[in-house]
Amino acid sequence: MEEERKLEEVVGEKKNERIQVAVRCRPFLKNDINRGDLGQLSSRWEPKGERGATTVFCDPEKNTIKVSDLTHVVESRYDKIFDQDSTQHEVFDFMKPGLNDLLTGINCTVFAYGQTGSGKTHTMFGPKWEESVASRLSGGMKNDFFSNIDNHGIIPRTISHLFSTVDMKKHTLYCSFIQIYNEKLYDLLQDPEIEHPLDIREDKNAGIFVEGLTEYVVEKDRDCFILLKRGERNRVTRSTFMNAASSRSHSIFQLLLESNKMDSDGMLMRAKLNLCDLAGSEKINKEEIMNEQHFEELKTINLSLTTLGKVISVLGKKQSKKHIPYRDSKITRFLQDSLGGRTKTFLVAAVSPGEDCVEETISTLKFADRAKQVMVRAKANTFKGSDDALVKRLQKEILHLRDIL
Ligand code: ADP
Ligand code: MG
Secondary structure (H helix, E strand, O other), X not given: OOHHHOEOOOOOOEEEXXXXXXXEEOOOOOOOOOOOOOOOOOOOOOOOEOOEOOOEEEEOOOOEEXXXXXXXXXXXXXXXXXXXXXXXXXXHHHXXXXXXXXXXXXXXXXXXXXXXXXXXXXXXXXXXXXXXHHHHHOOOOOOOHHHOHHHOOHHHHHHHHHHHHOOOOOEEEEEEEEEEEOOEEEEOOOOXXXXXXXXXXXXXXXXXXXXXXXXXXXXXXXXXXXXXXXXXXXHHHHHHHOOOOHHHEXXXXXXXXXXXXXXXXXXXXXXXXXXXXXXXXXXXXXXXXXXXXXXXXXXXXXXXHHHHHHHHHHHHOOOOOOOOOHXXXXXXXXXXXXXXXXXXXXXXXXXXXXXXXXXXXXXXXXHHHHHHOOEEEEEEOEEEOOHHHHHHHHHHHHHHHHHHO
């Protein structure tokens, strides 16, 4: 790797803080099964009410959530509870402090975790995001998703926020978009017809990187939105090749922010932002397995989410010598330098209000509970810079981007 990629030991801001954990419960949808909650999330907790028992009860003021499976009641408090009335704006506000820290060189990772249909994609991208991109592909979609700002989830809001707050003359922003499907990593900004999983490598100086991953330089929010749509389009196309619903893959939209000017010590700043829409976390239900391929998919999802849970658990334990199983799955390996140590991490655990989902809802809350224990020590990343090399590289990549757009 080039000299300017060299990561140096960091002298910078250090903050000890926990992973920030929010739970978002979506509204009832037509097909949800509920026991007497009349299609509304309960406004009162009635474990044995006249209309039957409440399944999920959110208290956004106390930031608590209660879930009842008729035999047990699980009650937990999180940093934030978002109920059915929560807006995309409020959810964005929860992780916005991470964007402010990004400017000081602190990595930031945001995860949406939860069972399929619980609202992960709604939270990260926006409502009916996949459908709107798919419908655009087939020539439909008069109402462009991007023109309705209220719909925007965390990713489009992040793009708008960064371009309106970061001085792009002093910084460079790179954009990548990946998908992990069946423990293989794909570049969503590359042509999906080229079936070409990429390898994750580690370099003494550069840390974890994906060999051959496209990193576009983005100068305007519009460029970034184009890449976001292109990645999603490729994901939709690829998922038809593979006969896989997008809910069976993890997708990570990554932005890398670098300063263009060295400080007085000749150092440049670099911070990575990972926005992750994880695969659905539901357990394997043997009756629903359609075929061998489907079984493999579910097995690898379980493996990767279990590994993510384990990594988070180990990180939460106070031991000096601990083995952290980053290498046991692609998602944890990819996020290795964004999970431990230097990162500010936010988890949005998405849950459904329906009675039929209660078991998965409780299991999602357990995952969120483990994440709550983890202390992170966010630290700024700086590295030894060389202006010339950096400028040359940027010019090359801008040309490449122009070419493609
Ligand atoms: P997941 O990505 O977890 O599988 P989705 O984000 O696709 O789930 O959500 C499933 C369905 O629920 C979609 O139709 C989505 O529009 C709807 N939905 C999810 N969260 C909300 C919410 N907070 N408000 C309204 N509808 C929602
Ligand atoms: Mg989804």
